[in-house]
Amino acid sequence: MQEEKAKCNDPRCPIHGRLKTRGTRLAGLVVSSKAKKTAIVKVDYTIYLYKYERYLRKHSRIAAHNPECISAKVGDTVNVAETRRLSKTKSFAITGILKAKA
Numbered sequence: 001m002q003e004e005k006a007k008c009n010d011p012r013c014p015i016h017g018r019l020k021t022r023g024t025r026l027a028g029l030v031v032s033s034k035a036k037k038t039a040i041v042k043v044d045y046t047i048y049l050y051k052y053e054r055y056l057r058k059h060s061r062i063a064a065h066n067p068e069c070i071s072a073k074v075g076d077t078v079n080v081a082e083t084r085r086l087s088k089t090k091s092f093a094i095t096g097i098l099k100a101k102a
Helices: none
Strands: 024-034 036-047 054-065 077-082 092-099
Touching: 024 054, 024 092, 036 077, 036 092, 054 077
Parallel strands: 054 092
Antiparallel strands: 024 036, 024 077, 036 054, 077 092
């Protein structure tokens, strides 16, 4: 039996609120969720170096809005979508959990 999720009264929720998403959509791993309504998502990507004819693996740490209805935890794989600027560091919001931590 599934648990009832917390009722979402957050106006910045991309699912239940008025926040619109646009542009970039990424998938990544939540590495920190200590801050209130914020999660740090690590996104891995590769770039090609023409000089060496090799690929270089890199990562980016994105601060994303974490609504109450989703409340992603450390270790979850999540979808993030670009939004308008929410604070000095947040321009993304978590739109769903792909895989919860086991």
